[in-house]
Amino acid sequence: MLARCGMKELRDLYSDVPDELKLKAPYNLPAEMSETEVRGFFNNLAKDNKNISVCFAGGGFYDHYVPAAATSVIGRSEFLTAYTPYQPEISQGTLQYIFEYQTMMARLTGMDISNASMYDGATATAEAMMMAVASVRKRRRILVSATLNPAVRRVVDTYARYHQVEVNTIRELDGATDKEHLAGLLDTHSDVAGVILPLPNYYGIIEDYSGIADMVHARKALLIMNCIAADLATLRTPGEWGADIACGDAQSLGIPLSFGGPYLGFLCATKALMRKMPGRIVGATTDDKGRRSFVLTLQAREQHIRRDKATSNICSNQGLMTLYVSAYMSLLGTAGLREVAYRGHQTACYMLQSLTAAGGCRLKYPDRPFLNEFLLETECDIDTFIRRCIDEAGILPGIKVGDNCLLMAATEMQTRQNVDRLVEIYRSL
Amino acid sequence: MNRELYGKLVFEISRPGRRGYRLPDNHMEGNPIPDNGEKAPAIPGTLLRQTPLSLPECDELSVVRHYNNMSNNNFGVDTGFYPLGSCTMKYNPKINEEIAGHPMSAASHPATPAYASQGNLRLYHTLQRALSEIGGMAEFTLNPFAGAHGELTGLMVIRAYHDSRGDTGRRKVIVPDSAHGTNPASAAVAGLEVVEVKSRPDGTVDVDDLRPLLDSTVAAVMMTNPNTLGLFERNIPEIARLAHEAGALMYYDGANLNPMLGVARPGDMGFDVMHINLHKTFSTPHGGGGPGSGPVGVRAGLEQFLPNPRVEKFTESDGKETFRLTATETALGSISATLGNFAVQARALGYILSLGSEGLMQAGPLATLNANYVKECLKDDYLLPIDCICKHEFVFDGLKDKSTGVTTLNIAKRLLDHGYHAPTIYFPLLFHESLMIEPTETESKETLDDFIAVMHDIAREARETPEAVLSAPHNTPITHPDDTAAALNPVTTFDQLN
Numbered sequence: 001m002l003a004r005c006g007m008k009e010l011r012d013l014y015s016d017v018p019d020e021l022k023l024k025a026p027y028n029l030p031a032e033m034s035e036t037e038v039r040g041f042f043n044n045l046a047k048d049n050k051n052i053s054v055c056f057a058g059g060g061f062y063d064h065y066v067p068a069a070a071t072s073v074i075g076r077s078e079f080l081t082a083y084t085p086y087q088p089e090i091s092q093g094t095l096q097y098i099f100e101y102q103t104m105m106a107r108l109t110g111m112d113i114s115n116a117s118m119y120d121g122a123t124a125t126a127e128a129m130m131m132a133v134a135s136v137r138k139r140r141r142i143l144v145s146a147t148l149n150p151a152v153r154r155v156v157d158t159y160a161r162y163h164q165v166e167v168n169t170i171r172e173l174d175g176a177t178d179k180e181h182l183a184g185l186l187d188t189h190s191d192v193a194g195v196i197l198p199l200p201n202y203y204g205i206i207e208d209y210s211g212i213a214d215m216v217h218a219r220k221a222l223l224i225m226n227c228i229a230a231d232l233a234t235l236r237t238p239g240e241w242g243a244d245i246a247c248g249d250a251q252s253l254g255i256p257l258s259f260g261g262p263y264l265g266f267l268c269a270t271k272a273l274m275r276k277m278p279g280r281i282v283g284a285t286t287d288d289k290g291r292r293s294f295v296l297t298l299q300a301r302e303q304h305i306r307r308d309k310a311t312s313n314i315c316s317n318q319g320l321m322t323l324y325v326s327a328y329m330s331l332l333g334t335a336g337l338r339e340v341a342y343r344g345h346q347t348a349c350y351m352l353q354s355l356t357a358a359g360g361c362r363l364k365y366p367d368r369p370f371l372n373e374f375l376l377e378t379e380c381d382i383d384t385f386i387r388r389c390i391d392e393a394g395i396l397p398g399i400k401v402g403d404n405c406l407l408m409a410a411t412e413m414q415t416r417q418n419v420d421r422l423v424e425i426y427r428s429l
Numbered sequence: 430m431n432r433e434l435y436g437k438l439v440f441e442i443s444r445p446g447r448r449g450y451r452l453p454d455n456h457m458e459g460n461p462i463p464d465n466g467e468k469a470p471a472i473p474g475t476l477l478r479q480t481p482l483s484l485p486e487c488d489e490l491s492v493v494r495h496y497n498n499m500s501n502n503n504f505g506v507d508t509g510f511y512p513l514g515s516c517t518m519k520y521n522p523k524i525n526e527e528i529a530g531h532p533m534s535a536a537s538h539p540a541t542p543a544y545a546s547q548g549n550l551r552l553y554h555t556l557q558r559a560l561s562e563i564g565g566m567a568e569f570t571l572n573p574f575a576g577a578h579g580e581l582t583g584l585m586v587i588r589a590y591h592d593s594r595g596d597t598g599r600r601k602v603i604v605p606d607s608a609h610g611t612n613p614a615s616a617a618v619a620g621l622e623v624v625e626v627k628s629r630p631d632g633t634v635d636v637d638d639l640r641p642l643l644d645s646t647v648a649a650v651m652m653t654n655p656n657t658l659g660l661f662e663r664n665i666p667e668i669a670r671l672a673h674e675a676g677a678l679m680y681y682d683g684a685n686l687n688p689m690l691g692v693a694r695p696g697d698m699g700f701d702v703m704h705i706n707l708h709k710t711f712s713t714p715h716g717g718g719g720p721g722s723g724p725v726g727v728r729a730g731l732e733q734f735l736p737n738p739r740v741e742k743f744t745e746s747d748g749k750e751t752f753r754l755t756a757t758e759t760a761l762g763s764i765s766a767t768l769g770n771f772a773v774q775a776r777a778l779g780y781i782l783s784l785g786s787e788g789l790m791q792a793g794p795l796a797t798l799n800a801n802y803v804k805e806c807l808k809d810d811y812l813l814p815i816d817c818i819c820k821h822e823f824v825f826d827g828l829k830d831k832s833t834g835v836t837t838l839n840i841a842k843r844l845l846d847h848g849y850h851a852p853t854i855y856f857p858l859l860f861h862e863s864l865m866i867e868p869t870e871t872e873s874k875e876t877l878d879d880f881i882a883v884m885h886d887i888a889r890e891a892r893e894t895p896e897a898v899l900s901a902p903h904n905t906p907i908t909h910p911d912d913t914a915a916a917l918n919p920v921t922t923f924d925q926l927n
Contacts (some may be wrong), residue, residue, distance in 0.1 A: 001875060005801040005818075010794040013801060014692050016661045027468045032785030035524045041782060042775070044762040046533035048548030050541075057538045060766065067450055069489050075526070081505030083516055084718035087851050089842070089905035094717040096498070100439050103922040107483055113921050119574035119720070126803040128749030130618070148470060153764035158762030162585050162620045175592040182883070206476045233482055240479050258529075259549045260539035260767025261574065262720030274919060280718065284926055285915035288886055292436075293910035297919055303577070304856075308613035308623040315577040315611050319717025331449035332438050333486040338450060345469075346457050350765055353466030362467060379803075390545050399540045416456040 004230045024183060054395040054418045056351070058204070058373045058409025060121060060149050060228065061263070062252045064340065065412055070254050070327040074320055084280070084317045085334070088295045094319055095294035098282040101322040104329050108232045109246040110239020111268035116322045117314050118265025118281025121249025122155035125196065125226045127267060127278050127312055128247040129156055132194030132222045133165055134311040135276045139193035140165050143185050146172035147201035156196070170195075175365030175375070176207045193207065194222040194245075199231070199238065204348075204373030205365060206235055213242025229253050229266060229325075231371055233337035238268075245269045252271075254328025255321060264321035275301060278312030340412050344372030347410035347419065352376070354423045361426075364405055373409035375401060380429045382406055388429070393421050435498040439485045442495060449489040453510035502906045504850055506714075510876055513659060514822045514853035514865025515609065515686050517709035520798075522783060525713070525776035534775065539767040543753050550752035551924075553740045553768060556778045557724075563789070564683075564703055565696025566726030570735045572769040576684060579704030579723025580615035581653075582736060582764050585680045586702050586727060587649045588619060589734040589761040596676065602678075605634050607657045607857045609684060614737035621648060628859060632658040636667055653682040654698065654719045655689075655820035657857045657865075659800065669699025678702060686710045687869070688797045688821035691790030701728045711777035716852045722773040733759040740768065795870035796821045799877060803868055806881045810888035814860055821869070827862025828891055835891040835898045837862040843890070843901035847883045 007013060014022070032039065046116030055063035074080065076094060085091030085098075098116045105114035118124035129142050143159065144153060146169050160167045168185055171178040177197060186192060195216050200206045216223045224245040225238040230252035232238075238246035251263040269277055274299065303310040332340070352374055355361050361378035378385075382400050389395040395418065398408035410419075457921050487495070505511070511518035529535075534549055543550060557569045573579040583750045584602065602616040603624050612625040624642055629635045633656065643650075650672045654662045662668070669679050681695040681703035687710045689695070695703045707713050707722040715721070727735060737756035744750055754768075784792065797820050804813065804823045811825040827837045841851035841864070853865040868877060890898050902908055 001798055005679065005798070005805050007801075010798060013646050013794060013797045013818060015662075017693055018663060018666065021698055023691065023693060023697075026790050027691075027786045029559055029786040029789065030782065032788050033782045035783070036686055038524055038779055038782050039527070039753055042528050042552075042779070045548040046531055048551060049533050049537065050545035051533075052537070052541065052545065053539050055536070057540045058476070059540055062537060063536070065450075065452060067489075068910060069449060069493050073493065076500040077507035078500040078505045079496075079505040079717055080526075080714045081507045081518075081521055082503055082717045083513055083518060083715045083850075086513075087504070087841070087845060088910050089902050089907055090502075090843050090850065091717075092906050093499040093501070096438070096499050096502075096716075099921070100923070101450040103440065103924065104484060106922045106924070110480065111544070115755065117719070119770075120766060121577060122650045123574065123578070123764075127779075146903060149766075151763075154737075154763040155766060157559055158585070158764055161762060162588060163618060164620050196573035206472060208473075208476060210475070232478070233484075234478055236476050236478055237480075256530075256535045256537050256772075259534050259537035259541070259546065261765075261770035262773055263767075268707045274921075281919075283868075283915040285911045285918040287907040287911070288909040289907075291907055293907045295910050295912055295915050297912070297915040297921070304610035305613035306614070307610050308617045310614040310617060313611050313614035313618045316575045316721055317718025319719055320714075321716075321720055323496075323717070324813055326439070327492065330485045330487055330492045330495070331489065332484075333443075333448060334482045334484045335486070336448060336450050337482070337484070343452065343455055343457070343507075346740050347455055349469040350457060352469055352591075353463050355466070356876045357463035357466035363469075366467070367470055369476065371472070374469070387544075390542070396538055396541060396545075412452045412455065414455065415453070416460060420784075 002424050011234060029211025051224060051389050051394050052390060054414055056398050056408050056410060057396045059399045059407055060249055061257060062409060062411050063413050064252060064254060066256055067331045068252050069331055070324060073327045079323055080320065085296060088293065092294060095282050097323050097326050098296050099284060101326040102282060104326060105266050105268055109268040110237030111246050112271040113274055114266065114268040115277050115279040115281050117316050117318055118267050119316065120261065120265045122152040122264045124247040124267050125152050126159035127155050128224045128245045129160065129165060129194060130163060130244060130275050130311055131278065132224060135222060135273060136193040139191040141189055141191045142194050143168050143170050143192055144196045145170045145177040145198060147177055148196060149202045175203050175205050175368045183215060186215065192219060193219045194224050196224045196226060199225045200371060203365060203375040204370040205368040206371060209241045232338060233334060233343060234341040244273060250325050253325040255324050262321055264318050264325060279314040280317040290417045327401060341371060343412040344410050347414055348372045348374060351408060351410055351419045354419055355426060358423055358427050372411065375413050376406045376408055377404055378406060385426065385429060388425050389422060392425060395422055397422055401409040438923060439495055440613050442491055443485040444489055445486055447486045447488050449487055449492050453916060509848050510872060510880055511850040512852050512866045513850055514867040515684060517867060517869055519712055519869040520871035521712050521714040525779040528779045528824055529772040530775050534771065537593050547752055550740050551773060552778060554742055554752055556774050559781050560705060560724055564705065564726045565694030566703065567729035568690055568732040568735065569724050569726040570739060571724045571774050572736055572765045573723040574765060574770055575708040575719065575721035576704060576723040577611040577615055579725050580611055580682065581618055582725045583680055583702045583704050584615055584619040584621060585761040586734045590657060590731055591648055597644055601647045603647060603650045604644055605652060605656065607859055608653065609657060612651050612682060632660045633662050634668060636664050639668065640671060643671055645675060645676060647675060647677040647678045649678045651680040651682060653685050655685050658815060658824050659819035659822035661820055666699045684709060685821060688793045689764065690793035692793050695727055701731060707773055707777040712780040713773045713776040720770050720773055722770045733757055734761050736764045739771055799868040799870060799872060802879055803866060805882060807884050810885055822867035825864040827861040827864060828888060830892060833891040833895050835895055837864045839898045839901060840864065840887055843887050843898045845902040846904045849880060
């Protein structure tokens with residue numbers, strides 16, 4: 001092969017690289033390993049993790065049952081090892097499952113359209129913010145509820161800072177968005193492009209957003225809702241609240257926790273915003289023999305066409321994760337999603353009642369309804385509680401919020417016995 | 430596959446009442462609840478979903494068959510040769526899938542306290558160090574979720590650096606005209622203005638064109654090296670010197686890092702900030718376009734601007750190593766809610782360990798050899814506008830014989846008939862008929878020879894029976910989908926279809 005290239009040795013291929021730039025020694029990295037050794041290396045790493053088999057932590061990411069069939073489907077290497085479906089003739093698999101995903105997400109959120117390209121819920125919310133700024137001319141202010149997940153808020157703030165967007169916080173009143181403060185902010189500022197509200201909020205509370213869409217739309221701003229995807233099978237949807245954009249993380253729809261990723265951000269919107277939507281969108285069409293076909297469409301919106309005029313730099317097509325979510329929803333259906341939500345609610349209620357019966361703790365916001373996650377205020381030393389639950393029972397009891405609160409979530413994966421064990425440790429503190 | 434039988438949408442195979450799941454028994458039904466505890470507030474009906482949700486109702490076999498039949502209409506690296514330029518479609522070793530699904534990490538919640546997730550944090554830190562060694566950088570963050578996300582993060586690092594020095598007037602990024610579309614788009618998202626610098630006829634950046642652009646308003650020069658023509662920017666030391674003299678930083682787009690493995694490091698070329706696409710150079714599967722991972726590295730002196738949280742190693746008084754999450758005020762902020770795509774990072778570390786130092790040293794040269802071999806074998810039939818040594822990829826400007834009427838698009842579609850994925854087409858924008866080929870190092874000589882023979886066949890067909898090429902593809906599951914109709918009247922959900 002070298003001879004065909006007119007060369008004698010491999011180094012000749014780099015005669016155009018100045019010598020002073022070239023590596024003088026091999027990388028300071030370990031020698032090659034066999035599969036068995038690699039497997040052993042990762043098994044050893046896993047031993048450094050505490051064994052946690054029961055997870056009451058949520059905060060946007062939940063321990064849900066992942067059907068074996070979903071795992072099997074995403075393992076199909078024709079899906080796994082493909083790239084973005086630029087050649088529709090040999091990518092109908094990817095294109096069709098994305099089309100199905102878009103349909104399911106539009107129905108779930110109550111919106112008209114969906115893309116398939118967001119990394120996670122936080123960046124999807126930041127993209128929604130940029131979409132609002134690009135849609136509403138000459139307005140660069142976004143109002144964000146104080147009850148939004150702080151991890152999402154930090155990402156929104158970072159994007160806003162560099163993208164020259166002003167972010168104002170809508171105050172919290174007793175665990176929910178202060179509607180009067182929102183009205184006041186809308187009165188004070190005439191340059192609000194969008195309002196971001198959580199569904200449910202960081203504390204697990206299902207807020208009542210009655211009247212807000214009208215208030216926001218009267219000011220010609222867009223209403224954006226950051227949602228926990230799985231909950232929308234049960235809760236009033238962004239579409240029903242009158243939102244223009246629904247976004248958030250779809251991890252709750254069958255994606256393993258994997259210590260933080262990969263997850264899937266979803267971004268759905270009304271039809272009016274279709275041409276402002278970032279990322280990949282699949283559309284249906286027909287081929288020259290009249291067969292139903294799917295293609296990437298509306299590409300004039302995207303970075304590779306618009307370059308520096310693009311409103312987003314998204315290049316990913318979060319294909320494999322949309323496949324996870326589509327397979328999950330196809331297997332569970334509406335009944336399954338509602339059963340999952342019901343069981344999470346049931347176990348969360350049981351956990352609240354059992355812990356408060358033990359004393360020394362209470363629901364932080366007692367009048368606010370929740371689905372499967374709540375904020376518990378307690379006098380106990382939370383760090384000790386978390387450590388003892390992990391060390392003694394392999395239970396992650398929740399996420400510490402402030403000095404004296406624990407954010408606790410339940411799903412269909414935890415049993416009555418798991419809750420009882422948690423309460424036993426709580427009582428013994 | 431029988432399209433009549435198996436070509437339906439999942440909504441069309443749904444039948445009321447079918448289900449493909451069974452949830453575990455949580456032992457709640459029929460058991461007592463402590464009555465002295467606090468009861469959850471009732472959820473008012475107005476806060477519940479008002480309209481029924483329609484999702485597919487299917488048994489497990491129907492779902493599995495549905496997706497497996499769809500996968501038969503898909504082409505991946507495991508299916509066949511995928512010479513898609515600039516995408517580095519190398520083989521994704523199977524052991525890494527096993528690692529990514531390791532039960533200990535697959536079930537790990539991102540909010541697990543650091544003391545209980547030392548194994549995960551050690552994995553992150555080990556990869557961070559390995560990438561620093563390979564990139565010639567002081568420190569890496571693995572938090573960015575994709576290459577474009579890495580670009581954005583890297584540009585934010587650069588802005589945070591200039592801002593920290595009170596040098597707030599720098600709002601321009603200089604980008605070559607051959608750059609990937611994400612470069613200018615990332616700059617725009619980061620609030621920066623893009624200034625294009627022209628390429629010389631030999632395809633590399635024109636230093637004379639660059640020099641006058643460099644002033645106190647320039648934040649960074651953003652480059653890919655080798656560039657998108659697959660050519661090494663040999664003036665890079667001079668470019669870096671000029672940029673640094675003007676107070677700007679050098680950004681390395683790591684999309685084309687693969688051929689530099691074992692040869693040269695971006696840090697040694699004078700770059701200050703870089704990103705790496707783990708799904709390209711480090712062999713994690715592309716997944717139909719995602720998930721990727723785009724770690725960002727910085728040279729010494731820029732670490733404090735990397736996004737929060739970071740993973741740092743500490744040595745305890747007893748000599749034991751521990752890993753902690755840290756956050757700083759000087760950081761650019763947070764660009765992710767978690768530590769990034771952990772399962773992708775795990776695969777990349779698996780790849781690095783499998784190849785080891787020696788294997789990685791060979792990867793770049795072999796990728797370059799494969800590209801040059803294909804180029805040399807095909808340049809008799811295909812127009813090579815810049816005839817010199819390439820790196821991992823090269824660009825033809827369509828067929829040499831322009832009289833046939835056969836375009837790059839026709840060639841790409843004809844390749845599909847032969848069981849190949851098409852090269853990248855109509856990019857870079859420097860030529861009218863760009864056909865960009867990147868074979869990667871994981872393809873054998875036999876695979877390349879077969880491909881070369883087919884490319885020659887297509888060139889011959891173009892001369893002798895052009896109609897066969899002009900009307901391609903012929904053998905694919907669908908042929909000539911109507912893109913115009915799709916864009917004119919967008920149908921993006923099943924509900925709009927009916």
